[in-house]
Structures are given as C-alpha cells and as structure tokens.
Amino acid sequence: MRLICLENKKHDSGVLLKMLLLMLLLISGCKSVKLENSQRLMNHPEFPKAAMEAPEFTREVLKTINKLEYELERPE
Known part of the structure; x- marks a missing residue:
C-alpha cells in the first residue's frame, strides 16, 4: 500500500x-517583438552619405529589410 x-x-x-x-x-x-532595423540604420550618422553615394542600393537594402521584418512579425 x-x-x-x-x-x-x-x-x-x-x-x-x-x-x-x-x-x-x-x-x-x-x-511579439517589433523590429525596427531600417529606422536604426537610417538614424546612423553615415546614412545620408550612403544614400547620396548609392541611392538605389540604399533603397533596395531598406526595402529588403522591411520585407524580411514583415515576414518575421506577421501573425501566422
């Protein structure tokens, strides 16, 4: 027992x-976490220089980051 x-x-x-x-x-x-990497990069002191020297590349980088962050943040 x-x-x-x-x-x-x-x-x-x-x-x-x-x-x-x-x-x-x-x-x-x-x-959930809100990703803000595009904003963080745009706040970098050298961002204006990068945007002036390579505007298309900079635009594509920011779009890609935003797209990937959206995929991570969106509900399934």
Whole structure:
C-alpha cells in the first residue's frame, strides 16, 4: 500500500512539472517583438552619405529589410 502512494506522488509531481513547463512555453510564445532595423540604420550618422553615394542600393537594402521584418512579425 505504501509503495502505491509513493508511485502516485511521483506521478503527480511529473504531471505538475509538465503542466508548468507547458504554461511557461505558452506564455513566452505570445510575446511579439517589433523590429525596427531600417529606422536604426537610417538614424546612423553615415546614412545620408550612403544614400547620396548609392541611392538605389540604399533603397533596395531598406526595402529588403522591411520585407524580411514583415515576414518575421506577421501573425501566422
């Protein structure tokens, strides 16, 4: 009889641990991050120089960054 009680306690603690881990995963998975790398690059002191020297390249870089960030941020 005593052995059965010990086994039940082990089972209960295992279930509790699994439930806590599941809750932590669910809570952490709900957080979203807003990426702002294009703005960060445009705030760089050398950005105006890059835009003047290579305007098309700079434009394409910013568009590509925005597109990739959108893919990461959008809900599935």
